[in-house]
Amino acid sequence: LVVSDAGLRAMLLRNYREGVRTSAYGWIDDILAFSTPWGFDPADIRCPVMIWHGGLDEFSPVGHSRWLGRRIPGATTTIDPAAAHFGALHALPDVLTWLLRELPAPPVNEQQPA
Numbered sequence: 001l002v003v004s005d006a007g008l009r010a011m012l013l014r015n016y017r018e019g020v021r022t023s024a025y026g027w028i029d030d031i032l033a034f035s036t037p038w039g040f041d042p043a044d045i046r047c048p049v050m051i052w053h054g055g056l057d058e059f060s061p062v063g064h065s066r067w068l069g070r071r072i073p074g075a076t077t078t079i080d081p082a083a084a085h086f087g088a089l090h091a092l093p094d095v096l097t098w099l100l101r102e103l104p105a106p107p108v109n110e111q112q113p114a
Helices: 008-020 025-033 062-071 085-102
Strands: 051-053 074-080
Touching: 008 085, 051 062, 051 085, 062 074, 074 085
Parallel strands: 051 074
Antiparallel strands: none
């Protein structure tokens, strides 16, 4: 269980505390987004998209990730049947590796020297 790790629990507590430090409006906006139109159609997304979801997630329905994966053209959808909500923390290195592989290289004049 990811949240059994004291360091991760402390990080989550800091993040949540900071996230609602001045108000809960951001959290409220997220909740409203669950039940109101988003203002765009996911089928119009044209950039690379990876959707990762833990199959044991009790906070967010896995069906929503499957729905997005079917609607976003070319989306890479990964459902980890043994992971729960915070399992995404363990998946992060793989997600970042995927992202680096999928992003186009910047133009030569914008690349950083080695």
